[in-house]
Amino acid sequence: MSFKDNLQASMDAAGIGPTDLGSALGISSQAVSQWLSGKTHPTGKRLKEIAEVLGTSWEALHADAPSADKALPLRTTHAPASHVAIPEYDVVTSAGPGALPELCSPEDGLRPAEYWKIPRSYISAFSDVPDKLAIIRVAGDSMEPEYQAGDRVLIDTSHRAPSPPGIYVLWDGYGLVLKRLELVPGMEEPRRVRIMSINPAYSAYELTLDEIAINGRVVGKWAWK
Structure with missing residues (x-):
């Protein structure tokens, strides 16, 4: 089932309509109707709020969330002291149009598909918080030539404010995307x-901080050549 179907089923089970759900979340009933039609998708933070209101779980709402018995195999996190084990998540950041995953953040229930063992001395050049780093694959062409489809990006998940301007991974209401933000x-x-x-x-567009999740x-x- 898709997210919109799961949402409708959960609302029916709770006896809650779009107006009631919107009121509980502090949003319009039209916004809820857009979720139910599949036109938009709530952010990861909003998903948790919806689950709380409906008395269900994030996993039950999210079509792609792995259940306990179907979770991705978790590879060993062990790495020697000289290396850092950085998780790669099996989602795609779209740098262009196409099918987009519904997950907002690796913290929203997704388990690592693999760990990269990288020398600590190398990682120190990128970040001083290695436990907050993650790796995600790029797709699409809107960030070419700097980011090509198939590239892996290393993201600092502790940096979630769009300042200073730079390249970020974010949920923009429609999918997980790689874009420059300011x-x-x-x-x-x-x-x-x-x-x-x-x-x-590709044209630039604007959204409020409330409408995205970085x-x-x-x-x-x-990069692979």
Whole structure:
């Protein structure tokens, strides 16, 4: 079942309609209706709030979340003291159009598919918080030529504010994407963020901080030629 089907089933079981759910979450019933139609998808934080209101779990709502008996095999995290074990998550950050995963963040229930054992001396050049690093694969062409499909990006998941401007992995309401972010000047709340591609064929767009969920800032990449 898709997320929208799981959401509808959970709402029916709880006897809650779009208006009631929207009121409980502090959003409009139209926003809930868009989830139910599959036009948009809530962020990971919002998913947890929905599950709490409906008396269910994140796993029950999320179509792609692995159940306890179908979880991805967890490879060993052991690494010598000279190395860091960095998890790679089996999701794709889209740098262009196409099928997008519904997961917002590796912290939202997704288990690592693999661990990369990387020398600590090498990682220290990218981050001083190695336990907050993660690796995700890139797809699409909107960030070409800097980021190609198949590249792996190293993200610092402790850096979740779009400042300073840079390349981030984020959930933009439609999928997990790799984009350049910068805050739009101004004092209005919530702050707006400009979301940009490197490939000039793709237009920039703006969303508020409330409408996105930033997974982390890109601090490195591996490219295959």
